[in-house]
Amino acid sequence: MFASRFAGWRLLFALAAALAAAHAAAQEFPSKTVRLVNPFPPGGPLDIIGRTLTERLSASLGTTVIVENRPGAAGNIGAAEVAKAPPDGHTLLLTLYSIVTSNPHLYAKLAFDPLKDFAPVTALATTDSVLIAHPSLPASSVAELIAYARANPGKLNYASAGKASPGHIAGEFFRNLTGTQLTHVPYKGNAEAVRSVLAGETQLMFTPSTVTIPHAKSGKLKVLGVYLTEAIDELPGARSLGAQGVAGFDAKSQPFWYGLLAPAGTPSNVIARINADTVKALRDEKVSGALKKARIFVIGNSPEEFAAMIREGHAAWGRVIRDTGVKGE
Structure with missing residues (x-):
């Protein structure tokens, strides 16, 4: 006791x-x-x-x-x-x-x-995000990207800031929703990954718009679509992935x-x-x-x-x- x-x-x-x-x-x-x-x-x-x-x-x-x-x-x-x-x-x-x-x-x-x-x-x-591409990619919309990727399975590479980074998960989510085969290339950080697309080492990237808009305006990158938002004023004509037929690729998911x-x-x-x-x-x-x-x-x-x-x-x-x-x- x-x-x-x-x-x-x-x-x-x-x-x-x-x-x-x-x-x-x-x-x-x-x-x-x-x-x-x-x-x-x-x-x-x-x-x-x-x-x-x-x-x-x-x-x-x-x-x-x-x-x-x-x-x-x-x-x-x-x-x-x-x-x-x-x-x-x-x-x-x-x-x-x-x-x-x-x-x-x-x-x-x-x-x-x-x-x-x-x-x-x-x-x-x-923030809002964009699907960017190297200008040499023969696609100017998400529909054209999906068609090209399906016709060329595994030939398109997408960059990310690293394995299991937001861009990696977004890329795999996009693959699942669209039935395409894209190859993931991880880099050490977002800036390095963006540089890889600018250089043509990779063709695609899912990334916050913060550092990409100046490159898009100068023609060094092209924006195939936006997500986590419906539109970006600085990128007139760039439609959301949802509006381009990729249902569920949004801020809710x-x-x-x-x-x-x-x-x-x-x-x-x-x-x-x-x-x-x-x-x-x-x-x-x-x-x-x-x-x-x-x-x-x-x-x-x-x-x-x-x-x-x-x-x-x-x-x-x-x-x-x-x-x-x-x-x-």
């Missing part, structure tokens, strides 16, 4: 200590530099978002806010670092949807639980967003503070305007709304990955 009572007291002390630590963290935030960990290489949309926000967040939080790149393993290395960080608000994850929605279906073993080891802060933004996550256990008032300051920064006209020029469209919602987006995305991407059979390494 004494042992049982002693164990009970130990449990109460442990709970009290945990509550005291959480309270202390909440009271002290921020007490040092806030790190926004980007789990992908520099130069991509997440980098643009993070570095656009740092000045505003540094001013509102009253401390230095920096972006640190921790690339590798489809974003899982940087995500694992944040998942294991102290839950005090000083280490946050700039995340692509894939880390918490598609990666759980792609990788049998992860160093973190994507749905349990993070606390949602806010969805930062979304492939939810795409960028978000901000904290380690699980971060005090709720710290989450609320970071959310309020981040949403305020996103809604600043200079910030939203600068991001829009890069084809990045701000969201800025509540932690609860973002949590719902994560759950819906997890289910949607699970269906796509099961249908395509894509696996991570």
Whole structure:
């Protein structure tokens, strides 16, 4: 009986200590530099978002806010670092949807639980995407591409940022929906993959429109269709894949967003503070305007709304990955 009572007291002390630590963290935030960990290489949309926000967040939080790149393993290395960080608000994850929605279906073993080891802060933004082609490809529409691919099975190569990347999954999803045979060529990052299409090493790529529009306008690339949107003003005449007959290739089946996550256990008032300051920064006209020029469209919602987006995305991407059979390494 004494042992049982002693164990009970130990449990109460442990709970009290945990509550005291959480309270202390909440009271002290921020007490040092806030790190926004980007789990992908520099130069991509997440980098643009993070570095656009740092000045505003540094001013509102009253401390230095920096972006640190921790690339590798489809974003899982940087995500694992944040998942294991102290839950005090000083280490946050700039995340692509894939880390918490598609990666759980792609990788049998992860160093973190994507749905349990993070606390949602806010969805930062979304973007639109394009199916680009090298100008030498004898197709100017999705219908012509499908016809050519069926007549030449396996001869067309499509580039992606890497195995199990969003572009890889999109390419396999397109193959499934259209009954075509395309060969996947993975590269190390999105920029390298786009360069391969520009050089004619590969013929196709499914990619965010951010860096491709200037090349399309100059004639170095052609856009066969757009997706995750119905149209792009800068690309008049480029119709959505859905409008061109590829039903189901849309934002509902492939939810795409960028978000901000904290380690699980971060005090709720710290989450609320970071959310309020981040949403305020996103809604600043200079910030939203600068991001829009890069084809990045701000969201800025509540932690609860973002949590719902994560759950819906997890289910949607699970269906796509099961249908395509894509696996991570």
